[in-house]
Amino acid sequence: MKYKYKKQALSLGQKEKRLGLMKEKVQTYLFIAVVLAWPIVQFLVFWLYTNIQSIMLAFAKVDVDLNMTFNGLNNFKAAFADFFSKEDxxxxxxxxxxxxxxxxxxxxxxxxxxxxxxxxxxxxxxxxxxxxxxxxxxxxxxxxxxxxxxxxxxxxxxxxxxxxxxxxxxxxxxxxxxxxxxxxxxxxxxxxxxxxxxxxxxxxxxxxxxxxxxxxxxxxxxxxxxxxxxxxxxxxxxxxxxxxxxxxxxxxxxxxxxxxxxxxxxxxxxxxxxxxxxxxxxxxxxxxxxxxxxxxxxxxxxxxxxxxxxxxxxxxxx
Amino acid sequence: MRANSLTKGERSFKRANIISKTFFITFNILLILYAASFLYLVFWCLMNSVKDSFYAAYYPFRLPDKLFFSNFSYAWSKISITQWNGVLQKNVTYTYWNMFFYSVCFSVGMTIMSIFTPFLAAYILARYKFPGRNFLFSMAIFIMVLPAMASLASSLYIRKQLGIYDNMLFHMITAYGGFEGNFLLLYGVAKGLSGDYAEAAKMDGAGNHTIMYRIFLPMMLPTMGALFVIGFLGSWNDYMTIITYLPSTPNLAYGVYLFKENATVNQISLPIMLSAYLIIALPTIIVWTCSQKLIRGMAVVGGLKG
CATH class of the missing domain: 1.10.3720.10 (MetI-like)
Known part of the structure; x- marks a missing residue:
């Protein structure tokens, strides 16, 4: 009986310890998420999206009001023509x-x-x-x-x-x-x-x-x-x-x-x-x-x- | 035989020593000459800034015959620009103090963000193990290796679309990413720091935020301070960002750029222009002179291998 009680107490302690460790882990992950939130958002908008937008712009025509329309490969054709131009x-x-x-x-x-x-x-x-x-x-x-x-x-x-x-x-x-x-x-x-x-x-x-x-x-x-x-x-x-x-x-x-x-x-x-x-x-x-x-x-x-x-x-x- | 070979070894060491000494003496002289060329640059500016306009134009490399310190006060009164403000939709005149204010805001704000945002990413990646850590580090390396793309056109496009073009505050916040610029350097520094203090603090019940801001941040401050000085000097003289993204908030560097561009139209002579340059350079010279010790203490580490 004494032994059983001891075992139960130990497992309770273990449970508490495990719970404490889990709580600490969750807190740590939460901390990481909070601290990394801004660098990741910044990366997604001003690096990833900017570069995706950049690729899209290469296939688009933009007017003075910043409206974008699909332009196929015309921008590349113009760039190649300029690059291999004999006059310029x-x-x-x-x-x-x-x-x-x-x-x-x-x-x-x-x-x-x-x-x-x-x-x-x-x-x-x-x-x-x-x-x-x-x-x-x-x-x-x-x-x-x-x-x-x-x-x-x-x-x-x-x-x-x-x-x-x-x-x-x-x-x-x-x-x-x-x-x-x-x-x-x-x-x-x-x-x-x-x-x-x-x-x-x-x-x-x-x-x-x-x-x-x-x-x-x-x-x-x-x-x-x-x-x-x-x-x-x-x-x-x-x-x-x-x-x-x-x-x-x-x-x-x-x-x-x-x-x-x-x-x-x-x-x-x-x-x-x-x-x-x-x-x-x-x-x-x-x-x-x-x-x-x-x-x-x-x-x-x-x-x-x-x-x-x-x-x-x-x-x-x- | 043995004595002979020893002499041979000694002889070869002596020869290597002479080559080494000659090499470093030559480069030491070259370094002094190189430094002297920049010192002459400042001297030339000082010398011509106190000359009469005609004398400076005809004899730019001669010492002044008379000193015209009034050039500085004239330059001071002339450092103002009138230009179209896209935000207010009208022509605005910016005085020296307006531009000085924008210079301080721009330099301090941009530099702090260029250090603080990478610090957040660098600290977490260097001190914590979590799922996705290696991916984020590889991504940081990828960003650095991948050439800066067409970001200018698309960056202008996105900023105009989001309505944050020509807005200094938003530009400061969004200009620097956590995984670019100073990231590698700060990552190297954070990784190299001992974890003993953090362990002790943890035992005393300190949380993650406390460990980050009250233990690691102070330990990284010397490096961050040196980066601040370097960044501040760069931002103070940066007129390209103002031309590209912030035309309605001209800083002194941009003012000087326009000063030079419009020199012929506004009949600004060389001495006046140089006086204006020197007035603008004064804060950076003071910052650089005062921060010598800080700069020397900065640790520089960081490779591209994960």
Missing amino acids: ISLRRAFINSFTRYFATNIVTYTIPIIFGFIIFKKLPLSGIARYCVMLPSIISSMMTSLVFEQLVHSLPKLFAGLGIVVPDMLIDPAYSFQTMTFYAMWTGCTSCAIMYPNMFNSVDSQLHEAAEIDGCTMLKELWHVYIPCIWPTITTFVVTGFSSILSSPGVLFAFYGDQAPYETATYGYMVFVKSKFGGPTQYGYTAALSLMGVIIVYPLTLLIKYLMEKGDRINAS
Whole structure:
């Protein structure tokens, strides 16, 4: 009898415990649902629905009152016709420009900041002051940076004329405007060395650095064999997310040319931006088709870049 | 023989050391030159902002012969724009203080939302196990890898349809998703934090909300603070979002953009324009200078693997 009573009490306790655990679990799930509600709603409306709408717009005609009517493949036909047009090569040129500028700029802006960041992290001479100054383009308005750059480029012909050398105005001359813009993107694109990379290096386990030092590693070997492999996943994130916006980012052109950039220097993202914003609702279908074409091209390439970058991961490569 | 091989090893180490030192000395010099180019940029702006209009136009790279500090007060009085307000359906004149107010609201609001919304998603995904967690994480990675689609045209379309186009408050709330932008970084930080404090708090009877807001949020604040500074600087100078989505609430960056665009029509000279740029850059320079320690303490982690 005593035993039975004890057993009953134990099972009651177990029941209570189980009930308590269940209550806690329900509370936790409720908490998760409440906290995640806004991010999920935001995702559903402003990402998923926007992108579905974007696909629908590519097959639609929109009037000034935002009424949508089915337009079949006409937007794509128009986009293809513009892309392969013999008279107007601007879209084709913009497409090529996007890739050329991306690779030319990013070879510099993904590698140099790592080295600069390591110098700042190691606190080599004057690197502290350099760190402060390098962020200036992000602090001051890009309009100011572009204006100074513009003035400098415009004054080059005058400066060189004194030496008897003929130098064209590289922002106006179509033969040089693209290269000049690419150089500008490189110049202002290395600022990540001031914050991101030194802080990433700081997150690396200091024991690894000590072990490398004991093994007689030089600073260069330390960077290459210890620090870069440790921060590789974050570098991969930068490269992959950067590449995914190759055909959608308007870039730096707006600060120089407004919506009137010459076609020699325009990029695909810039053209889509200008047509979407300044072309009015009637252009929405056409620009949506242009963007969808861009996604179809860029997405597999992004996956390829991600795959290659992950293959290059010396610590976590599977 | 042994001594010989040791010398060989030493020699190769010495060579590697020289290469390493040369490499870093070269890049250290390059970094200083790179930084100096930006310092010169500010110096050039300062130098030309106090020049006479004609002198600045003819000799933009010479030191000023006379200092015209009045350019700043003139620029201050000229930083105002009159433009069509789509909400009020009439032309409105925006003074410096109107635009300053919009700048503060826009920068603070946008930056807080760009950190807080991803924080919600990142914290839950990093600290809790629940059905659908892996799916949500994969979805976040997918969003980041998938190119930003035709979002501009459709985003404009949807916002106009919902009646939230040209509305700063709604734009702030809806602009940043929980699974984009700062999500990966905050996820990495939340995952890396020790759970000991949370366990102790739980034993003391703390609920999920208390653990989230009173234990983990303060621990993530240094990173979030640094992200706030970076985001604030970016938003302060952002005129593209204003042009695209919020034309009726012009901020200072947009004001300066129009200042430059209409310089010829309004007969605004280079020194006046530069003075206006410097006036607008002042708050961001102060924020950047004051936040050096915070920025240095920020942890940066986050890979695309689940």
